[in-house]
Amino acid sequence: MTFDSPVRIGVQVQPQHATYQTIRDTVLRIEDLGADVVFNWDHFFPLSGEPDGLHFEAWTMLGAWAEQTERIEFGCLVGCNSYRNADLQADMARTIDHISAKGSGVGRFVFGTGAGWFERDYDEYGYEFGTPGTRLNALAGALPRVRDRWAKLNPPPTRDIPIMIGGKGEQKTLRIVAEHADIWHSFVQPDEIAHKLDVLRRWGDEVGRDVSQITVSNELGRRGDDERAEALHAAGTRLFTVGISGPDYDLAPVEHWLAWRDAKNG
Template sequence: MPGTPETDKPYADRPFRVGVQLQPQHADYASIRAAVAGAEEAGVDIVFNWDHFFPLNGPADGAHFECWTMLGAWAEQTSRVEIGALVTCNSYRNPDLLADMARTVDHLSGGRLILGIGAGWFERDYDEYGYSFGTPGKRIAALGEALPRIKARWARLNPAPTRDIPVLIGGGGGERKTLRLVAEHATTWHGFGSPETLAHKNAVLDDWCAEVGRDPGEIERSTGAHGSPDALGPELFALGVRMVTVGIDGRSGYDLGAVRDWIAFRDEVNARG
């Protein structure tokens, strides 16, 4: 396996982690449950689903299941992995309700929930479930209004969350707005794009951290694993990426082969200290 160059990024001083996104499409629930068990046994750090109402690829009206009821089941099924959505759509639930849902799953899991959240983008979800799609700018603005409400509701709930629930914000297309929200609110930023794109957006995020008075080292950098660790691992590591997530769905039978390759990469780079 290729070496991993050292990096002086302030956000790189943390262990490398591996997630799997079990996309809840084109499968029966028994297959999803078995995939969750297999992922935890394989040694992943986080098991994610996603927050949509219809498949994003493959047959458009194929089998599909809802996000948050599933996370409640995963909280009871698992014992070690963190769980969450990659990501929850802010538009689909009142922010105070979402805060209470997250607090409840946090307790069900014994403090293993990550609140992954984003502004939303899949128009069919909005149209068929009666939400206003609006514009990207309005959806990002709504996310900016929701995040303080979520944290304020957590402070008022009885019982309180078991921990400061980590907040993962996904996105960065509207980087001047989204990445400012990351700097203000997130513990993890999940970005999309090529290594070159991620490097640029990391720099923009660092600038926003300086603007709002946040230590950039407090924000974990995350992305999807769209390739093998032999090909991508060293470059992503050098960029300061410290979490990658492999996405799989029912059409593959929830094949964990690529996940295991990234787990081996994780264990090697973390063993180097």
């Protein structure tokens, strides 16, 4: 894996229990602090707190973030493949990529995707929930279509849009990661990573792809979790994400981990 690459910090602004103005202002503050990536999530309802609390849709929000930000990369951690046709997702991603390509002419969008898991989203919005296997099969079928559509679009994306895939399953998910991902995101513990990377390498050999340049991504906790962060780093993690939730987004953990990043990168 990319063990020699610098540490990067992503912040997931969970779009729940807050007004959109608060979310917008928080994204601007995160960019001003110097974070590398800002994420939302692709759900239709809160995942914690009041189940019917304030909540906003992901992709519409990403279009606004593309316009309002100047430097920071951004995307969804992660998008749900089930909710949108693959070719449409590719076109949406390409368009957001161009919206964000201000000044430099190079976009900043990260295409995060996964198979989906939150059953309420499916039930209330009329999507077939299926099984983990059918959802993963759908993701495996969608990603080649996304890439093919990017090659056909006029204009094409401004860059090779990075693909982030979330999950840890060894039989299907890591094969999809080996074939398509630039970033692999999971919540596995530090002592699990070596085994998962070995599985990923074997899948890379199977599908004929060198997986050594895939960035390993994982989630950080609050301040005081430095020992776990060090263990994740030693295991090869280089993109670390911090999740913050409304109604008031506490940026103290973000500031802590940005200082840790800067110390690690020297």
